[in-house]
Amino acid sequence: MSQLPPIEPDLNEAAAGAGLGAAAPADQQSNFELKEVEGLSQGRIVMRRFLRHRGAMISAAILLLIVIAAFTSEGIDAAGIKIPGWWPYNYTELTTMHGSGAPSWQHPFGEDSLGRDMFAIVMRGCQQSLMIVFIVGVISLVIGVIIGAASGFFRGWIDTILMRFTDIVLIIPLIVLTATLGRRYGAHGSLILAVVLGLASWTALARLVRGDFLSLREREFVDAARVAGASPWRIMMVHILPNAIGVIIVNTTLLMSATILTESAVSFLGFGVQAPDVSLGSVIGQYQTAFQTRPWLFFWPAAFIVIISLTINFIGDGLRDAFDPRQKRALNKAARKAATAAREKARAGASAVDQTA
Amino acid sequence: MLTFLSRRLLASIIVLLLASYLVYILSANAGDPLEELRTSTAKNREALIQQRIQQLGLDIPTPLRYFLWLGGILKVFVGHFTLGDTISGTPVTSAVGSAAVVTIQLIVASVVLAIVFGILIGITTALRQYSGYDYTVTFLAFLFFSLPSFFIAVVLKAYVGITFNNYLGDPHVSWWAYVFIPLVIGAAAAGVSGGTRKFRWITFAVATAATLAVVAFVAATNWLVTPTLGAADIVLVAIVATAIALLVTILNTGLQNRKALYSALTAVAVGLVLYFPFLSISNQLNVWTVLLLGVVTIAVGALIGYLYGGFDRRQSMRNGAIVAFTTGLVIVISRFLRSWNDYVQYVANGRPIATVGSGTPNLNDISTSFWIHGIDTYTHLLLPTISLCLISIAGYSRYMRSNLLDVMNSDYIRTARAKGLNQRTVVMRHAFRNSLIPLTTIVAFDLGALLGGAVITENVFAWSGMGKLFTDALRRVDVNSLMGYFVVAGVAVVVFNLLADVAYSALDPRIRIAA
Numbered sequence: 001m002s003q004l005p006p007i008e009p010d011l012n013e014a015a016a017g018a019g020l021g022a023a024a025p026a027d028q029q030s031n032f033e034l035k036e037v038e039g040l041s042q043g044r045i046v047m048r049r050f051l052r053h054r055g056a057m058i059s060a061a062i063l064l065l066i067v068i069a070a071f072t073s074e075g076i077d078a079a080g081i082k083i084p085g086w087w088p089y090n091y092t093e094l095t096t097m098h099g100s101g102a103p104s105w106q107h108p109f110g111e112d113s114l115g116r117d118m119f120a121i122v123m124r125g126c127q128q129s130l131m132i133v134f135i136v137g138v139i140s141l142v143i144g145v146i147i148g149a150a151s152g153f154f155r156g157w158i159d160t161i162l163m164r165f166t167d168i169v170l171i172i173p174l175i176v177l178t179a180t181l182g183r184r185y186g187a188h189g190s191l192i193l194a195v196v197l198g199l200a201s202w203t204a205l206a207r208l209v210r211g212d213f214l215s216l217r218e219r220e221f222v223d224a225a226r227v228a229g230a231s232p233w234r235i236m237m238v239h240i241l242p243n244a245i246g247v248i249i250v251n252t253t254l255l256m257s258a259t260i261l262t263e264s265a266v267s268f269l270g271f272g273v274q275a276p277d278v279s280l281g282s283v284i285g286q287y288q289t290a291f292q293t294r295p296w297l298f299f300w301p302a303a304f305i306v307i308i309s310l311t312i313n314f315i316g317d318g319l320r321d322a323f324d325p326r327q328k329r330a331l332n333k334a335a336r337k338a339a340t341a342a343r344e345k346a347r348a349g350a351s352a353v354d355q356t357a
Numbered sequence: 358m359l360t361f362l363s364r365r366l367l368a369s370i371i372v373l374l375l376a377s378y379l380v381y382i383l384s385a386n387a388g389d390p391l392e393e394l395r396t397s398t399a400k401n402r403e404a405l406i407q408q409r410i411q412q413l414g415l416d417i418p419t420p421l422r423y424f425l426w427l428g429g430i431l432k433v434f435v436g437h438f439t440l441g442d443t444i445s446g447t448p449v450t451s452a453v454g455s456a457a458v459v460t461i462q463l464i465v466a467s468v469v470l471a472i473v474f475g476i477l478i479g480i481t482t483a484l485r486q487y488s489g490y491d492y493t494v495t496f497l498a499f500l501f502f503s504l505p506s507f508f509i510a511v512v513l514k515a516y517v518g519i520t521f522n523n524y525l526g527d528p529h530v531s532w533w534a535y536v537f538i539p540l541v542i543g544a545a546a547a548g549v550s551g552g553t554r555k556f557r558w559i560t561f562a563v564a565t566a567a568t569l570a571v572v573a574f575v576a577a578t579n580w581l582v583t584p585t586l587g588a589a590d591i592v593l594v595a596i597v598a599t600a601i602a603l604l605v606t607i608l609n610t611g612l613q614n615r616k617a618l619y620s621a622l623t624a625v626a627v628g629l630v631l632y633f634p635f636l637s638i639s640n641q642l643n644v645w646t647v648l649l650l651g652v653v654t655i656a657v658g659a660l661i662g663y664l665y666g667g668f669d670r671r672q673s674m675r676n677g678a679i680v681a682f683t684t685g686l687v688i689v690i691s692r693f694l695r696s697w698n699d700y701v702q703y704v705a706n707g708r709p710i711a712t713v714g715s716g717t718p719n720l721n722d723i724s725t726s727f728w729i730h731g732i733d734t735y736t737h738l739l740l741p742t743i744s745l746c747l748i749s750i751a752g753y754s755r756y757m758r759s760n761l762l763d764v765m766n767s768d769y770i771r772t773a774r775a776k777g778l779n780q781r782t783v784v785m786r787h788a789f790r791n792s793l794i795p796l797t798t799i800v801a802f803d804l805g806a807l808l809g810g811a812v813i814t815e816n817v818f819a820w821s822g823m824g825k826l827f828t829d830a831l832r833r834v835d836v837n838s839l840m841g842y843f844v845v846a847g848v849a850v851v852v853f854n855l856l857a858d859v860a861y862s863a864l865d866p867r868i869r870i871a872a
Binding site: 168173175176177180183257261264271281291298310314317 | 368371372373375376379380383384386387388499500502503504505506507508511515806809812813816817827828831832834839842843846847850851
């Protein structure tokens with residue numbers, strides 16, 4: 001133990017108290033990280049960890065690429081605003097068929113049985129699916145946080161009523177709720193559908209936020225704020241919410257990756273986005289039987305669903321790691337090297353002790 | 358405990374009632390139940406419309422019609438339980454009943470398999486944390502999370518089912534099967550085994566060679582077409598059963614516990630002795646006698662362990678019972694395989710892997726044999742089960758991994774190590790059992806959700822279970838059917854949530870339910 005480089009007294013004590021070589025490196029590591037992030041705000045630390053998460057950054061880049069491609073290629077056609085895109089074909093336009101419609105230079109993703117360009121359809125589907133995911137995320141975030149925060153903070157009868165209400169929504173299987181609402185509102189356009197899906201998906205988030213608020217409201221800094229005369233609103237917004245933000249962001253991200261699957265499942269069953277508009281799920285549902293003979297009708301939209309869901313999942317994972325205070329793997333190279341060296345040294349020391357004993 | 362349960366039950370009933378009201382309103386407003394009649398060209402259209410309105414009470418406003426429906430349920434107390442009529446005039450109760458049976462058939466196998474494989478993968482990845490194996494499995498788990506279930510189902514149906522059936526028509530093992538299957542299995546075995554570099558290479562070589570031998574055997578004997586060697590089957594059964602017995606013993610007690618090892622081997626030997634007698638009576642068996650035999654087998658295994666005795670009798674008994682069960686399972690599978698050829702030729706017309714439906718229609722006309730029926734169920738279950746399994750396995754394995762990692766870092770594991778227990782005892786006796794506790798909750802939730810039907814899977818594979826009932830009802834705005842579906846699904850969720858709570862407090866003494 002004496003070979004260890006000098007570290008802060010409390011950590012030193014902990015390492016010596018554990019008495020085993022295995023306990024020392026972990027403290028070592030956190031110590032290195034402590035030095036590295038000295039003087040940075042919590043937000044900066046989280047940001048830094050996230051930016052260093054390779055999987056999350058690659059995923060973010062790919063997702064950004066898909067978003068840009070989807071919205072510039074087909075242009076925007078929503079709420080009366082029409083901006084044409086750079087792709088020559090429209091997703092409703094019938095082009096001349098080339099043979100079986102297999103992928104070619106003119107139609108890189110192929111054509112469907114009517115001669116519509118598949119790239120245009122897939123990009124339009126991506127637009128719709130991404131937009132739905134985003135709106136569902138925002139709506140669930142708002143409802144979930146408000147309900148969760150109110151019931152966790154005020155407890156008592158407000159909590160009982162809000163949580164029983166959450167139970168009522170939760171007990172209805174998500175696919176049932178979304179499909180039933182989709183059957184009614186799907187034909188009114190995907191914007192309405194997105195809002196409706198959002199109204200059905202907030203329950204898990206509300207429960208998590210409630211749990212976080214329940215434990216945070218018992219902490220000393222909340223007591224201090226209350227003694228200082230802060231209003232409940234201020235305590236929630238300024239003192240508790242920033243501490244719960246990790247849970248909220250991570251779970252909203254994961255909710256969004258689940259939403260793309262829910263939306264595509266509902267559209268696949270025919271209760272979601274309705275023709276002539278398309279989403280990735282509805283394209284697959286429409287062409288699932290044709291895919292023995294024309295696999296490109298099936299695999300392109302499926303590939304985009306998988307890529308979008310996978311990238312959002314990885315981003316969520318990166319965020320979780322970034323917000324996790326126990327996380328120790330985001331050291332920079334130099335620190336990691338030093339930690340390894342210290343660990344080796346400690347191990348050598350421990351085995352030396354073994355031999356003498 | 359009783360107060361807690363009754364309180365929870367009461368709250369759940371109220372929640373169910375309110376939720377059912379919500380679902381009723383939503384589904385009644387989902388569309389027009391008269392749509393198909395309005396567009397029909399039948400001469401008596403108006404009369405049909407009037408008849409349906411009368412029958413379903415469509416002239417009553419929805420918020421009130423709900424109470425009529427609820428009244429039907431409440432009549433359970435006077436013995437006239439009804440869930441109303443479907444849109445085509447048949448009682449909902451019978452439709453829901455048959456759908457529920459189909460769904461239970463569908464999910465049981467997939468849940469069991471998902472638990473077994475999820476636990477296996479979770480444990481191995483946790484014990485080899487941050488290894489190449491761990492990263493690969495983590496990536497695959499993420500991938501399966503992100504795959505829409507209909508994608509897996511459609512791909513399985515089109516490629517696995519049809520490719521395998523084509524292969525049976527022309528049994529020829531191509532070169533890539535010789536290369537890739539052994540290499541993948543070898544790499545997985547090396548990843549799981551851990552240890553020094555040299556040890557991992559040895560594992561890799563042994564596993565690859567063994568798999569290569571199996572592939573060569575399959576190709577040489579056309580195993581997948583006629584999976585039986587006649588009387589020589591007993592040699593195969595002996596090899597497989599002994600291998601399983603050794604594996605179980607290594608994990609359960611370690612090979613140095615001789616009495617446990619001998620009980621396991623004796624159980625295998627007894628099974629082999631009874632192999633031919635079993636075959637001779639097997640044609641008279643049915644589901645219940647086979648199950649009964651299974652129970653007897655386990656008892657015999659335990660008895661063998663008991664007779665070996667020793668300082669820790671219970672270990673030998675447990676080991677004997679598990680191995681007796683696995684040996685019995687191998688023998689039963691072997692018996693099934695003997696009927697495979699008949700099934701393929703006479704029932705399935707050479708294309709055994711079914712992609713549609715839950716059973717061959719009118720199978721009883723062809724054969725009433727338990728073994729043929731078993732194979733028929735199996736071939737119909739195979740693809741839907743795989744597609745349901747893959748996603749659950751991804752979830753369970755991740756969950757199990759983090760549980761086991763949590764447990765392995767806890768103080769009592771350090772204590773167990775400090776008192777000199779070996780790795781097997783620490784992992785299998787101390788860590789594994791405790792890491793299972795949180796999994797029971799997740800499994801209970803999943804079961805509750807799955808009883809509501811695997812909506813997508815049932816639709817793709819055309820199983821007429823709960824999920825299909827729901828989508829059909831929604832498509833036709835058949836409110837009573839949809840409510841019948843919701844009653845089963847909602848009650849399942851409530852009951853299994855309650856079970857999860859009870860199981861958790863029973864298994865983990867640290868959790869005490871406040872009465």
